[in-house]
Amino acid sequence: MKKIESRDNKWVKRLNGLKIKKNRDKEGVFVAEGLRFIKEVPADWAVEAYAVSETFAAENDLSRYEKKAEMLCLPDTLFASVCDTENPQGILAVCKKLEWDEGAAFAKEHPFFLLAEELNDPGNLGTVIRTADACGADAVFLSKGSVDLYNPKVLRSTMGSLFHVPVFQNVDLNEISKKLKANDIPLYAAHLKGDRLPYDLNLKDSCAFIIGNEARGLSEKAADLCDQWVKIPMPGQAESLNASIAAGVLMYEVVRQRLER
Amino acid sequence: MKKIESRDNKWVKRLNGLKIKKNRDKEGVFVAEGLRFIKEVPADWAVEAYAVSETFAAENDLSRYEKKAEMLCLPDTLFASVCDTENPQGILAVCKKLEWDEGAAFAKEHPFFLLAEELNDPGNLGTVIRTADACGADAVFLSKGSVDLYNPKVLRSTMGSLFHVPVFQNVDLNEISKKLKANDIPLYAAHLKGDRLPYDLNLKDSCAFIIGNEARGLSEKAADLCDQWVKIPMPGQAESLNASIAAGVLMYEVVRQRLER
Numbered sequence A, B: 001m002k003k004i005e006s007r008d009n010k011w012v013k014r015l016n017g018l019k020i021k022k023n024r025d026k027e028g029v030f031v032a033e034g035l036r037f038i039k040e041v042p043a044d045w046a047v048e049a050y051a052v053s054e055t056f057a058a059e060n061d062l063s064r065y066e067k068k069a070e071m072l073c074l075p076d077t078l079f080a081s082v083c084d085t086e087n088p089q090g091i092l093a094v095c096k097k098l099e100w101d102e103g104a105a106f107a108k109e110h111p112f113f114l115l116a117e118e119l120n121d122p123g124n125l126g127t128v129i130r131t132a133d134a135c136g137a138d139a140v141f142l143s144k145g146s147v148d149l150y151n152p153k154v155l156r157s158t159m160g161s162l163f164h165v166p167v168f169q170n171v172d173l174n175e176i177s178k179k180l181k182a183n184d185i186p187l188y189a190a191h192l193k194g195d196r197l198p199y200d201l202n203l204k205d206s207c208a209f210i211i212g213n214e215a216r217g218l219s220e221k222a223a224d225l226c227d228q229w230v231k232i233p234m235p236g237q238a239e240s241l242n243a244s245i246a247a248g249v250l251m252y253e254v255v256r257q258r259l260e261r
Helices: A010-017 A021-027 A033-039 A054-059 A076-082 A102-108 A122-134 A150-157 A173-182 A220-224 A241-259 B010-018 B021-027 B036-039 B052-060 B076-082 B101-108 B123-133 B152-158 B173-182 B221-223 B243-259
Strands: A029-033 A049-052 A069-073 A090-094 A112-118 A139-143 A168-169 A187-190 A206-210 A226-232 B031-035 B047-053 B070-074 B091-096 B110-114 B139-143 B166-170 B187-190 B207-211 B226-231
Touching: A010 A049, A010 A076, A021 A029, A021 B173, A029 A150, A033 A090, A033 A206, A049 A054, A049 A076, A054 A076, A069 A076, A069 A220, A069 B187, A076 A226, A112 A122, A112 A241, A122 A150, A122 A241, A122 B010, A122 B243, A150 B091, A168 A173, A187 A241, A187 B021, A206 A241, A241 B152, A241 B243, B010 B047, B010 B076, B021 B031, B031 B036, B031 B152, B036 B091, B047 B052, B047 B076, B052 B076, B110 B123, B110 B173, B110 B243, B123 B139, B123 B152, B123 B243, B187 B243
Parallel strands: A049 A069, A112 A139, A112 A206, A139 A168, A187 A206, A187 A226, B047 B070, B110 B139, B110 B207, B139 B166, B187 B207, B187 B226
Antiparallel strands: A029 A090, A049 A090, B031 B091, B047 B091
16 A cells, blocks of 8 residues: 655646546546445456545455555545545545447347437436446447546446446547448437327337437437437426436336337 | 615625525525526516626616516626526526415326435436426425425526426425325335336326435335335346436326326
């Protein structure tokens, strides 16, 4: 275990730097905070280092972590200063970013994908990924201009699901729609002008859904790429749904239909 | 229009005070921020006063607001200081709290209710209320210990739905479950130990769902009040759903079944 005392230590500077997307991109790593989240990191995942607070080190057995990667120990206040959460649990891990195989996702028997255009809210994105995982979706594709998957708030709201479901970032929606077409996977959009109910689609076969930005909805350009606009019924007075709820309703219709398979 | 220049003005002090639940409770009012939200305030709703920034006053026609209530105008920085949002739009309204009639909710033909136990996340609560509105739910009941409905972040995430769907706060779950029983309304819980799928319930008739706290799930006490535990299927690897997604899946099953009515 390596004791770190100074704010000027290069690890402290690095951890602070990783709060910024540019640095995460350059280094190809991200920071996983909290015990619950770290327990979700698969055993074969590359972890570069762990850092703990002095209090956490005194109260926990760290041997399972020390076997895997370098262990850093920081005074509690210094540890808190490198964390994103306000009340950190005392442990974090510097993990290699995930690299998923797009070909493998397309090679599934009845691919079930979710696409999102410029999702901006970290909590929404994390929730969408968690829900996609729960539903057994085969991949999530995020357009350019979406919030970063490795943003600490996104990571937290995924509750570890980013280790289960492949997520592809900076996706060109034109390109992906061509691949969907080439693979006979229909692309459905949740759209206020939609005229088909989700319950009338055949979702036992391959399917992909695209949801739009929280405030602006789906762009016309993206809507034009779709094979079908879907209308999520709203018998009440609300004019629209939260983006993660719309995604949840559509993905759960796939689950419902496939239960019968 | 009343010009306010000083931080020590009693309106400025009052607006700042209303950021705190205790003061909102004492005065029976809450602050609605932003033009989009204020446009959702029904015409017959009691508004005590509006406040605008000088820039907003210079760029907008305020006559429709001035007809309805006192209009205060604050320098931009002073206006921003009384707001909860980081980039305020320049208008807020001090509104009377909502008082809904519980008897009217129970008198609906096939009541459809959502109950929540100690929901803590403002975004989740707002989203749940917005979704309940979209689904045409007849009421939302929040247990003691939930985040305040009039918390500014909750208000924003409701997107105005709190004016459409009756929300009852500080509800005693024991009491409400007795009322449900007396009215033959079955209470279903989304529960990891549930054994019935939502798709197998008869939701065309009266129904009520209860969802638990984000971190702890439903308490045993609350789970014991239910007539049936429902299992939301999760064919993927996630162990649980976000509370607002779970609520959305259940409420949308009501919508799906009732479409056929």
